[in-house]
Amino acid sequence: SYVLTQPPSVSVAPGQTARISCGGNNIATKSVHWYHQKPGQAPLLVVYDDRDRPSGIPERFSGSNSGNTATLTISRVEAGDEADYFCQVWDSSSDHWLFGGGTKLTVL
Amino acid sequence: EVQLVESGGGLVQPGGSLRLSCAASGFIVSSNYMSWVRQAPGKGLEWVSAMFDGGSTKYADSVKGRFTISRHSSKNTLFLEMNSLRAEDTAVYYCARLSSSYAFDIWGQGTLVTVSS
Numbered sequence: 001s002y003v004l005t006q007p008p009s010v011s012v013a014p015g016q017t018a019r020i021s022c023g024g025n026n027i028a029t030k031s032v033h034w035y036h037q038k039p040g041q042a043p044l045l046v047v048y049d050d051r052d053r054p055s056g057i058p059e060r061f062s063g064s065n066s067g068n069t070a071t072l073t074i075s076r077v078e079a080g081d082e083a084d085y086f087c088q089v090w091d092s093s094s095d096h097w098l099f100g101g102g103t104k105l106t107v108l
Numbered sequence: 109e110v111q112l113v114e115s116g117g118g119l120v121q122p123g124g125s126l127r128l129s130c131a132a133s134g135f136i137v138s139s140n141y142m143s144w145v146r147q148a149p150g151k152g153l154e155w156v157s158a159m160f161d162g163g164s165t166k167y168a169d170s171v172k173g174r175f176t177i178s179r180h181s182s183k184n185t186l187f188l189e190m191n192s193l194r195a196e197d198t199a200v201y202y203c204a205r206l207s208s209s210y211a212f213d214i215w216g217q218g219t220l221v222t223v224s225s
Contacts, residue, residue, distance in 0.1 A: 097155035
């Protein structure tokens with residue numbers, strides 16, 4: 001079955017750029033969606049279809065998808081960006097929705 | 109305002125049953141793809157079930173045969189009937205709307221299900 005692999009944690013200083021990866025076999029052939037989740041809250045969609053942002057999501061959030069890796073990039077990181085981030089795809093072969101294991105972003 | 113509100117969670121014994129509800133406002137449940145996603149304590153997200161506008165349904169292997177997703181059009185509500193519950197079903201259950209590109213674009217606040225004796 002298809003597997004999405006994320007690093008467990010990423011740390012970045014305020015004002016710097018955070019990059020969170022999501023690995024999967026030929027993931028570039030799939031649409032990748034990203035969510036952030038703060039403690040005690042529901043997940044929130046921040047990037048969909050690899051690189052598009054829902055209304056209300058700052059331009060600091062961007063995405064890319066190539067080869068075997070999709071990447072969520074957060075520019076000019078703020079303390080409020082500290083959260084868990086999950087990537088997600090729909091796998092046509094299993095007809096299931098899949099999530100990566102999640103990455104905890106720590107703002108130093 | 110587009111909103112989803114779950115209810116029905118609680119403590120249930122192993123082998124028991126529970127029915128979750130998800131009331132929608134601001135859009136029509138039966139005209140959209142809808143889904144349930146769960147999150148075990150301290151763990152990641154796991155897709156559970158989905159229902160399409162035409163009424164077809166899909167289930168994760170871990171719940172197939174035990175859980176049933178359904179909807180009530182006039183109440184604009186999505187349901188998840190959970191039977192033969194196991195300890196590993198303990199989680200916060202979120203109701204979510206699926207976009208046309210299969211992203212979960214609207215989420216409820218979640219309802220906690222605890223399976224324990």
